[in-house]
Amino acid sequence: MTPACVIVTRPASDARNWVRRLQQAGLQAEALPLIEIAPASAAADVLALQQAWQTLERYSACMFVSANAAEHFFRPNTALAQSETAQSAINSIVNMDPDRLPPTLRLLAPGPGTVAALRAVGVPAAHIDAPPPEASQFDSEALWQVIGQRDWQGRRVLVVRGQTVAEDGGAGSSGRDWLARQWQAAGAEVDFVVVYQRRAPQLTAAQLRRAKAASVDGAIWLFSSSEAVANLLGQPALSGLDWRRARAVATHPRIAGVLRAAGWGVVAASRPALADIRAVLGSIESGHP
Known part of the structure; x- marks a missing residue:
């Protein structure tokens, strides 16, 4: 057969x-x-990425929702900037170096695909927290089981994510915010940066x-x-x-x-x-x- x-x-x-x-x-x-995956090209998103890199020392953790989030955070695409201001900003961050990461910053991944993407751009394995390979699922809930018992009171977290673009060109839902709510309930402040877009092909x-x-x-x-x-x-x-x-x-x-x-x-x-x-x-x- x-x-x-x-x-x-x-x-x-x-x-x-x-x-x-x-x-x-x-x-x-x-x-x-x-x-379909494309880099976030709106001037506001490009500038937000620049600001995130300039202020990483403020954060205790940086969570990447997917492998695409990791890739576009460290390797932003310069081809699609929609303004001179955005082009100037993205030129300043085009070769983000993992060696520039604050030594106390924890990089969080929901599963092995995102871990592999972080490792591929040069992030040391010792800096990454993720569900264990034997976890029953690889998602936000599984990640929270690993990190949820830490002291998040007064700490700041950056979530690196994508955004769904609706057929009419507008931004659709940017995904579940379950993990952000857990952090906020634990006393943390959560910021977001959009680094890529998802579209229907x-x-x-x-x-x-x-x-x-x-x-x-x-x-x-x-x-x-x-x-x-x-x-x-x-x-x-x-x-x-x-x-x-x-x-x-x-x-x-x-x-x-x-x-x-x-x-x-x-x-x-x-x-x-x-x-x-x-x-x-x-x-x-x-x-x-």
């Missing part, structure tokens, strides 16, 4: 990496990116045909974001598509719930680690998700 193809829905660069890893594990996989005709086929041909979708699900369902060309024969693996219970509510026929949750995903894929193919 030919193994089902895994449809990887992460942003393009992440999707390519996951396709490679799945193929190396002996699985069929292809990318269908359902989130404009799928090509070929990608739309593939999506329609993958709703019925036994392919297994791999979702790591509820936003990716929304971007897929929001494609006008896919409006009204019946997903009852579709199958999916979701890397968080919340994503699994979104898929079930959207009518997916088979949905299984998995830890976002290759070994776990591979095992869940096998259980789906065996008919015991």
